[in-house]
Amino acid sequence: MGRAAMKLTRVGDSREIDAEVISRDGSMIRVRIGDRQLAAEFAPNADGGGILTLDGRRYAVFCARRKDSTLVSVGPASFEFKPAQAAARRHARGLAAAEITAPMPGKVLKVMVRDGDLVEAGQPLVVIEAMKMETTLAAESAALVKRVRVEEGQMVDHGAVMIELSPSPASSLRQSARRDA
Amino acid sequence: MYLADSVCTRPNGRRSSGDGACASFFDRTMERPFKKLLVANRGEIALRIIRSARRFGLKTVAVYSAADARSAHVGAADEAIAIGPAEAARSYLDIAAIIAAAKQSGADAIHPGYGFLSERPEFAQAAADAQIVFVGPRPEVMAALGDKVAARRIAVAAAVPVVPGIEGAELPAAREYGAQVGYPIVVKAAAGGGGRGMRVVDEAAQLESALDSAAREAAAAFGDGRLFVEKYLAHPRHVEIQILGDNHGAVIALGERECSIQRRYQKIIEESPAPGLGAEMRAKMIDAALKLARAAHYTNAGTVEFLVEGDSFYFLEVNARLQVEHPVTEMRFGCDLVCEQLRIASGGKVSEPAAPRGVAIECRINAEDPEHDFRPATGTVLHLSVPGGPGVRFDSHLARGAEVTPWYDGLLGKLVCYGADREEARGRLVNALDEFALLGVTNNAAYLRDIIASAQFREAKLSTQFIDSFFPGWKIGQPEIDAAIVAAVITAGDALGGIPPDAASIRPAAGAERRSPWDDLRNFELWGARR
Numbered sequence: 195m196g197r198a199a200m201k202l203t204r205v206g207d208s209r210e211i212d213a214e215v216i217s218r219d220g221s222m223i224r225v226r227i228g229d230r231q232l233a234a235e236f237a238p239n240a241d242g243g244g245i246l247t248l249d250g251r252r253y254a255v256f257c258a259r260r261k262d263s264t265l266v267s268v269g270p271a272s273f274e275f276k277p278a279q280a281a282a283r284r285h286a287r288g289l290a291a292a293e294i295t296a297p298m299p300g301k302v303l304k305v306m307v308r309d310g311d312l313v314e315a316g317q318p319l320v321v322i323e324a325m326k327m328e329t330t331l332a333a334e335s336a337a338l339v340k341r342v343r344v345e346e347g348q349m350v351d352h353g354a355v356m357i358e359l360s361p362s363p364a365s366s367l368r369q370s371a372r373r374d375a
Numbered sequence: 376m377y378l379a380d381s382v383c384t385r386p387n388g389r390r391s392s393g394d395g396a397c398a399s400f401f402d403r404t405m406e407r408p409f410k411k412l413l414v415a416n417r418g419e420i421a422l423r424i425i426r427s428a429r430r431f432g433l434k435t436v437a438v439y440s441a442a443d444a445r446s447a448h449v450g451a452a453d454e455a456i457a458i459g460p461a462e463a464a465r466s467y468l469d470i471a472a473i474i475a476a477a478k479q480s481g482a483d484a485i486h487p488g489y490g491f492l493s494e495r496p497e498f499a500q501a502a503a504d505a506q507i508v509f510v511g512p513r514p515e516v517m518a519a520l521g522d523k524v525a526a527r528r529i530a531v532a533a534a535v536p537v538v539p540g541i542e543g544a545e546l547p548a549a550r551e552y553g554a555q556v557g558y559p560i561v562v563k564a565a566a567g568g569g570g571r572g573m574r575v576v577d578e579a580a581q582l583e584s585a586l587d588s589a590a591r592e593a594a595a596a597f598g599d600g601r602l603f604v605e606k607y608l609a610h611p612r613h614v615e616i617q618i619l620g621d622n623h624g625a626v627i628a629l630g631e632r633e634c635s636i637q638r639r640y641q642k643i644i645e646e647s648p649a650p651g652l653g654a655e656m657r658a659k660m661i662d663a664a665l666k667l668a669r670a671a672h673y674t675n676a677g678t679v680e681f682l683v684e685g686d687s688f689y690f691l692e693v694n695a696r697l698q699v700e701h702p703v704t705e706m707r708f709g710c711d712l713v714c715e716q717l718r719i720a721s722g723g724k725v726s727e728p729a730a731p732r733g734v735a736i737e738c739r740i741n742a743e744d745p746e747h748d749f750r751p752a753t754g755t756v757l758h759l760s761v762p763g764g765p766g767v768r769f770d771s772h773l774a775r776g777a778e779v780t781p782w783y784d785g786l787l788g789k790l791v792c793y794g795a796d797r798e799e800a801r802g803r804l805v806n807a808l809d810e811f812a813l814l815g816v817t818n819n820a821a822y823l824r825d826i827i828a829s830a831q832f833r834e835a836k837l838s839t840q841f842i843d844s845f846f847p848g849w850k851i852g853q854p855e856i857d858a859a860i861v862a863a864v865i866t867a868g869d870a871l872g873g874i875p876p877d878a879a880s881i882r883p884a885a886g887a888e889r890r891s892p893w894d895d896l897r898n899f900e901l902w903g904a905r906r
Contacts, residue, residue, distance in 0.1 A: 200864055204856075206747050213864045225861045234861045242758060243812070246858055253858045256758045256814040257866045264866060265757065266859040270811045270820035271851050273859040298753050298781040324781045325742070325751040327639070352753075352781070 199226075201278030205263070208291075208334060210278045243267075291334050294357040296350040300324030305346055311339040312362050320344070320356055336362045408721050409484040409508055411436060413477045414452065415498075416488030417467060419772045419788055420697075421448035424486050427713035436480045438473055440466035442780045447772040454480055461782045467491045470501050477507055484508040484720065486713070490784065493696040494521055510720040511675050512620075512695045520671055520693040524565040524603055530690040533670035535663045538682065538689040540605030544586055549604050553579055556606050562586055564593030565601035570640030572596060575607055608689075610838040611682035613637070614649045615694075616664035617704045619715055620673045621725045628661040629704050629712075630731050632678075635837040636826070638749055643819070644826065645700035646736040647707050650797060650835035652683075660688055667693070676701075676716050699739065699789070702768060706735035706793040734800040735793045738808070738823040740771075742785035745822035746850055753779050757815035762807035766793035766800070769807075779816045787818060797835075801827060821851055 199214040216224040216231065223234045238244040243256035246268075256267045266273040304321040307313060313333045321330050337359035344356045412428045413436040414421045425435045425448065437452035442461035449455040456476040459466035466472065468491055477485055485502050487493035487510070496514035503509060511517070520526045530537050541552050544562060553560050553576070562585050564572025572593030574585040586602065594600035612635045620626040633649035634642040648657075664679035667690065678698045680691040701712045708731050719725065742752045756777045761769050771788025779787065790807055794800030808824035826832055831845045838844070 200867055202860070202863060206744065211860055213860050215864055223861070223865060225864055227857060227860050232857060232861060234858075234865075236865065241760075246862060248858050248861060249854060251854060251858075253855070254760065254810075254812055255858065255862045256812055257862050258757045258814055259866070260754075260815075264863045265814055266862045266866075267758070267812045267814040268855045268858045268862065270808050270813075270824050271855045271859070272813065272817050272821075273856070273863075274817065275860075275863045297750060300781060325753075325783065325785045327743075327749070327751050327785075329750050330748070 202264075202275045203278050205274040205276060211275075292359055293355045294319055294331050294333075294359065296322060296352060296354045296356055297329065297331075298324045299352050300329075300350060302344045302346055302348045302350060302356070303328060305342060305344060307339045307342060307357070309339055309341055313337055313339060313359075322350065322356075331356070333359065338362045410434060411480065411482040412484045412486055412510075412717070413438065413473070413480065413482035413507075414448065414486050414488065415467070415473050416486075416491055416493075417443050417446060417448055417772075417783065418786060419770050420488040420699075422451050422772050423770050424488060424713050425451045427711055428486075428717065430711065430714055431717055433484075433717070436476065436482050438467070438476050440782070442778075442782050445776075445778075447774060447777065456480060461780065463491065463783065467783075470495075470498050473498075474501050474505050474507070477502070478505060482507065484510060484717075486510040486716070487696065489696050489699055494694070496521065508720050510716050512673055512677065516671055516673055517695045520673075520677075520695050522565055523563065523567060523692055524601065526693055527603070527690070529671050530667055533663075533666045535667050535690045536688060538605045538608065538691070540603060542603050544590075544602035544604050546583055546586060549582055549586060550579065552604055553582060559607040559609075561605050561607040562589045562602055563605060564589060564597065564599070565603060566597035566599040567593060572600075572602070573640070608682055608684050610840050611635075611684045611689075612649070612837055613642070613680065613691075613839055614652065614660065614683050614688070615678045615680040615698075616661055617698075617701070617712075618664055618668045618673065618677050618679060619712075619719065619725050620668055620675060620677070621719050622674055622722060623724055625725050626665055626668045626673060627725045627727055628664055629708050629710070629728055631657060631660065632698075632700055632703055633837060634700060635839050636832075636841045637839055638745075638842050642700065642739070643741070643823065644736065644738045644832075645703055646734065646797075646800075647703040648731075648734065649683075650837065656683075656686065656688070663688070663690070675719050676712055699786070700737050702770060702789060702791045703735040703737045706766075706768070706791060707731035707733055733793055733795050734797045735791060736797075736800045736804050736827070737789050737791040738804065738827065739789055740787045740811070740813075740823065741819050742779045742787055742816050743819055744817045745819045749819075751781065751785050752817035753781050754816040755779075756813065758812065759814075760810060760812035762790065762810035764803070764807070766803050767807050768792070773813070787813070787816065790823075798833075801833065821855070822846075822849055825849065825852075 202211045213227045216226050221235050221237055225232050225234055235247040236244050246253045246255045253268045258265045262276055264275045300322040303323050307319050315335045316332050318330045318332045321328055340358040340360045342357050411434040414424045428435050435452040437448045437455040438458045439449045439455055440459055440461050458472040458476055459469055485507055492498040496518040499509040499514040499517055524542050527537050559575050559577045562574045567573055572589050574589045576582050576585045590600040590602055615632050617629040618626055630647055631649050632645050632647045634645045636644040667679055676697050678694040681688045682691050705712055708728055743749045744752055756773055756775050759773055759775055768791040769788055773787055792800050792803035792807055794803055805828045808820055811820050
């Protein structure tokens with residue numbers, strides 16, 4: 195098995211994870227995460243998952259792929275990872291996300307920005323309602339609102355692009371300053 | 376102990392005394408037994424009601440929307456009727472469609488569950504008009520208690536303490552009230568619930584906009600923009616009393632439930648008894664709940680909710696239905712509240728219960744992301760590990776292959792543990808959550824585990840501010856993130872090789888019919904499977 199470093203992101207977390215399997219000897223597996231090396235042991239179970247031992251702790255883990263996602267459960271905790279390339283495109287030029295998409299089908303309750311607005315990281319952009327809950331979607335980084343593609347009261351499908359963002363003039367400046375340094 | 380007039384038989388004639396958890400002080404007779412029960416709900420509660428109906432030998436009818444055709448409750452019932460498309464407004468909230476389904480199937484009783492139509496007097500009335508028994512309070516009782524302002528009036532008349540406040544919310548009166556009692560105050564919708572149409576007002580300057588926006592939100596959500604204003608209690612506990620009233624004028628209370636741990640005004644952890652609640656205070660609260668129930672001529676199962684601050688308690692509202700968290704009461708009293716509801720609806724009587732025993736704690740496993748503001752999640756269940764052992768109960772409709780859609784609320788299941796004392800119940804619940812695994816739908820199980828394992832929960836530092844005080848911005852622990860990353864890179868590299876037997880069996884056979892139950896698993900690949 196060749197060594198191939200993977201770049202992943204956890205869904206909902208913009209930080210890139212750089213990880214790879216360094217070596218494998220039977221059930222003993224050495225993995226690098228960033229600059230840390232971890233020794234793990236994996237024993238498959240009849241139920242399709244297995245027991246992962248890491249740092250003296252044993253975890254029941256299950257794993258599956260869905261489209262380009264890798265889904266993992268570790269005990270009661272659940273995770274979704276995506277390849278970093280897809281995320282990297284969005285991160286271009288200092289933007290955490292170039293598009294605000296609907297995380298699920300629902301109804302647009304409120305649109306809080308207009309084309310041309312400058313927004314700060316964390317600023318609420320749109321509120322949608324699904325599963326009897328209101329969900330506020332906020333800007334993950336400072337940005338310029340390029341285009342608002344939904345209006346209040348509209349139904350949206352999962353993944354529908356609701357707002358397009360472009361880098362705010364300020365963050366572009368910071369980026370180019372860093373490149374020059 | 377049975378009632379003197381109890382004959383201890385079920386409609387099918389079998390003796391019921393001593394048969395399991397339900398046999399205690401409760402009368403097991405259905406006086407005018409019905410034969411077929413339609414369950415006007417979905418998810419875990421529909422399944423749970425069907426199970427209890429079976430204990431009385433009733434036939435059961437499920438109703439389902441297009442999104443739920445393959446849901447567990449559909450398969451569990453004796454028959455199932457499609458009532459409309461996925462949107463709740465055109466299916467589970469469509470009174471005409473559900474009454475038509477009842478007539479079509481010959482059902483002579485309807486259980487509404489919780490949520491959906493359960494507290495809609497028009498639904499109870501429509502059932503009565505169709506000569507169908509409605510398992511719940513009478514429509515006029517439901518109407519009186521469903522309006523928070525009217526319920527407040529009933530409480531005041533019955534000498535039950537209410538949070539100080541004023542009816543109506545004209546700006547001058549509200550302003551005067553705020554000046555009189557001091558800020559913060561809270562604006563609430565008469566028809567409200569779940570935090571909708573509710574605003575905490577910290578200072579006089581915010582009052583006008585709070586009244587406007589609360590009225591607008593309430594009008595949009597409930598079609599009723601009426602408001603009232605109350606003194607804001609900063610760190611109250613939420614404690615509620617379970618009541619059962621029969622059609623002969625008797626009402627009993629089955630202890631309390633502590634439901635202080637909430638996120639977004641929705642309960643996530645409930646327990647009974649309420650930790651540290653003194654016997655005298657409990658007796659006063661039970662007395663208040665019974666006075667209120669009698670004043671309202673309440674029948675069937677209901678819950679009287681109170682806010683508790685220090686040595687004072689205040690009436691909040693009545694939930695005129697079965698509560699989500701009813702299992703904690705069942706475990707302590709050794710009863711089945713749905714059986715009791717059915718028996719009461721058939722004309723049965725209630726009598727004083729035996730003393731409850733032990734401690735029960737429930738947590739709600741929801742399809743939501745606790746790391747991102749509890750954002751709702753959807754997906755297909757790819758794997759489910761259900762905990763077990765003594766004192767562990769899991770009420771859920773989930774199974775591998777089940778779909779969690781965006782159409783309905785995200786309750787996936789209720790994990791309830793019983794113990795001789797609180798530490799035993801808590802320890803069992805922590806262990807049960809550690810055994811729980813759900814792959815395919817983001818959920819709050821690890822979050823609940825961390826809360827229930829925490830020192831703050833162990834020490835019962837309970838208030839409705841618990842989450843904000845002790846678990847703001849909760850994140851999953853780094854060791855578990857590391858384990859997940861290791862699992863992800865191993866899977867990606869297919870380093871483990873081999874196809875576990877399960878992975879092969881879960882994939883559809885070649886040429887399998889397109890609508891096979893495994894269809895939705897087609898796009899998934901379990902651990903180690905190769906394409």
